[in-house]
Amino acid sequence: MSAQQAVTGPPDFIGVGAQRSGTTWWFELLLQHAQIGLSRRGHKEVHFFDRYGAEPMTDEDIRRYHWMFPRTEDGVLVGEWTPRYMLDPWTPRLLQRAAPDARLLVLLRDPIERFRSGVLLRAVRTPDHAIEVMASDAIQRGRYATQIRHLLQYFDPSRLLVLQYERCVADPVGQYRRTLSFLGVADEVPRDVTQTRGESMEGEKEPLWPELILALRTVLDPEVRELAALVPDLDVALWPHFADLAVAR
Amino acid sequence: MSGPPDFIGIGTHLAGGLWWAELLGDHPLVHGPADGDWSQDFFSPFCARPMQDADVAAYHARFPRRGPGVVGEWSPRYLYDAWTLPLLRRAAPEAKLLVLLRDPVERYQSALSYRLAEERRHGKWVSMTDVVHRGRYASQLRALYAFFDPEQVLVLQYEQCLAAPLAQYERTLRFLGVAPGDPPRRIRRLQRSRTHPGLTRRAVAALGLEQSGPAEWVRRIRTGRARVPVQLWPDVLAALRTELEPEIADLAELAPQIDTRLWTGFQAAS
Numbered sequence: 001m002s003a004q005q006a007v008t009g010p011p012d013f014i015g016v017g018a019q020r021s022g023t024t025w026w027f028e029l030l031l032q033h034a035q036i037g038l039s040r041r042g043h044k045e046v047h048f049f050d051r052y053g054a055e056p057m058t059d060e061d062i063r064r065y066h067w068m069f070p071r072t073e074d075g076v077l078v079g080e081w082t083p084r085y086m087l088d089p090w091t092p093r094l095l096q097r098a099a100p101d102a103r104l105l106v107l108l109r110d111p112i113e114r115f116r117s118g119v120l121l122r123a124v125r126t127p128d129h130a131i132e133v134m135a136s137d138a139i140q141r142g143r144y145a146t147q148i149r150h151l152l153q154y155f156d157p158s159r160l161l162v163l164q165y166e167r168c169v170a171d172p173v174g175q176y177r178r179t180l181s182f183l184g185v186a187d188e189v190p191r192d193v194t195q196t197r198g199e200s201m202e203g204e205k206e207p208l209w210p211e212l213i214l215a216l217r218t219v220l221d222p223e224v225r226e227l228a229a230l231v232p233d234l235d236v237a238l239w240p241h242f243a244d245l246a247v248a249r
Numbered sequence: 250m251s252g253p254p255d256f257i258g259i260g261t262h263l264a265g266g267l268w269w270a271e272l273l274g275d276h277p278l279v280h281g282p283a284d285g286d287w288s289q290d291f292f293s294p295f296c297a298r299p300m301q302d303a304d305v306a307a308y309h310a311r312f313p314r315r316g317p318g319v320v321g322e323w324s325p326r327y328l329y330d331a332w333t334l335p336l337l338r339r340a341a342p343e344a345k346l347l348v349l350l351r352d353p354v355e356r357y358q359s360a361l362s363y364r365l366a367e368e369r370r371h372g373k374w375v376s377m378t379d380v381v382h383r384g385r386y387a388s389q390l391r392a393l394y395a396f397f398d399p400e401q402v403l404v405l406q407y408e409q410c411l412a413a414p415l416a417q418y419e420r421t422l423r424f425l426g427v428a429p430g431d432p433p434r435r436i437r438r439l440q441r442s443r444t445h446p447g448l449t450r451r452a453v454a455a456l457g458l459e460q461s462g463p464a465e466w467v468r469r470i471r472t473g474r475a476r477v478p479v480q481l482w483p484d485v486l487a488a489l490r491t492e493l494e495p496e497i498a499d500l501a502e503l504a505p506q507i508d509t510r511l512w513t514g515f516q517a518a519s
Contacts, residue, residue, distance in 0.1 A: 053377035054361060054368075056482040089381045090488035097484075123297035132330055133379075135296035139331050140382045150491055209299045211339075215332040218395045219388070 006070030010099035011039070013183055015081025016091075016151065019141055020118045021109035022165045027081045029176060032190040036183070037078045039068040046080040049091040049098075062098045077183060081105065086147045087140065096154040103183055104155060108227075109165035110239035111142030111220050112213065120206035139219060145226035152230070162231045166238040213241065221245065251283075251313045253341035256425050258287075258323030259333075259393075262383050263359050264351035265407045270323035272414075273421060275433035278318030282311045289322045292333040292340075305340045319425050323347070328389045329382075338396045345425055346397060350507060351407035353384030353493050354486070354514030358478040365479065381492055387499030394503070404504040408511040415440040486518040494519065 015023055027044045030036050039046055048065050069078040085091045086106060118138045123131045151160060161182040168175045176193045224242045228234055237246035258266050270287040273279045281287050291308050312320045327333045328348060360380040368375050393402065403424040410417045418436050419429040497515065500507055
């Protein structure tokens with residue numbers, strides 16, 4: 001059956017966060033599995049819901065979303081991964097309307113490392129950009145607990161898998177198998193998964209300074225504490241900037 | 250001679266901060282920065298590099314003392330940009346801080362009307378994410394109080410400033426250590442229009458032009474920039490409620506002077 005003739009419907013899985021946390025790497029590894037396929041869009045990020053903070057989503061819009069996910073073969077799951085879905089406050093409710101049975105994936109990373117990776121690196125590469133807009137956005141993206149709490153208002157916890165980037169780097173096979181099990185596909189691990197991703201893939205890290213770390217921790221500490229309660233198997237000790245909170249637990 | 254500002258308005262976006270700063274500036278003992286721009290946005294670059302002592306000196310140079318009175322600025326980003334708070338403490342540890350808050354649902358409506366008009370004019374994609382995040386008033390105040398004594402902070406409410414402009418104006422001046430004296434003409438006019446709202450004033454309110462004067466009303470109506478607020482729809486109202494209800498509940502403790510019953514947009518959403 002061609003993709004044009006295929007039955008369509010809501011995606012089987014949707015990655016909803018977080019930006020600069022290894023989601024592209026993880027999604028590409030998932031696509032190597034024989035039972036996991038891509039949307040008609042042809043790439044990882046569909047960004048379908050981004051606009052609905054400025055206009056209502058109609059039933060026709062939902063049909064357009066479903067059209068992007070053709071089922072051409074039995075047992076093959078289709079999905080997408082748009083890291084900003086978790087950030088945009090209107091999206092969890094719209095996800096429930098458009099894909100109530102989808103399984104949701106979240107990949108999180110030390111939020112200060114995310115800031116370093118997203119903002120400081122960008123500031124060096126494109127110094128003329130309005131960096132403060134990006135920096136505040138990056139801080140908001142690190143409010144993981146608020147975002148997860150919001151998702152859990154619309155989805156049962158059993159439909160949400162929260163992965164940790166640092167754990168995926170340290171144990172890709174174990175975390176990959178955990179992801180497959182959550183999605184309900186065969187436990188087959190492609191060879192590429194066994195090749196560990198090094199932290200060095202991002203190149204040299206821009207230095208942080210004490211005042212910045214203090215400001216970020218003031219905002220993010222309450223979030224990390226709440227997240228540890230919401231996601232009990234999260235290992236805060238793996239987040240270098242928040243490891244002391246793990247000791248305090 | 251220059252030095253750290255005596256007062257800094259630090260928030261929040263689309264809540265009338267610059268309007269209030271200009272009204273304060275009508276008082277003979279309240280002065281703005283040397284370049285005449287109330288909104289200095291000085292601390293933005295320091296999300297990407299450390300602030301040096303030379304930067305602090307450059308900040309102070311923006312506030313020359315020309316005579317008696319107080320000098321300050323109002324940059325609505327400061328409260329939202331989390332890295333700014335420890336820098337404010339270093340650059341102006343004694344400054345009095347002003348925060349003006351507004352119904353977060355009305356802020357959203359106002360921002361959406363403006364951004365949709367911009368989209369029509371320039372084809373810009375409308376993103377509203379930051380508008381919701383800027384409405385996390387309690388989280389922002391909590392972070393602020395980690396660096397400044399709450400005694401140093403005056404939290405004002407836009408709706409109270411509109412309803413009783415003279416009283417809120419005098420309250421602000423007293424907080425800044427300035428004797429109110431005779432109110433300037435704009436405040437007197439605003440207060441009169443509150444007490445006896447005429448047809449014009451009601452029309453101006455309906456078009457969201459309350460912060461501007463007659464010349465600006467004519468200009469904005471001619472250029473189509475008078476905006477009737479966009480009506481929000483159930484999905485987005487529910488999202489705002491889910492996101493901001495815990496924040497509003499926290500505000501009762503952090504800023505008890507805020508009367509959230511005046512936030513009719515938020516009450517309606519709830």
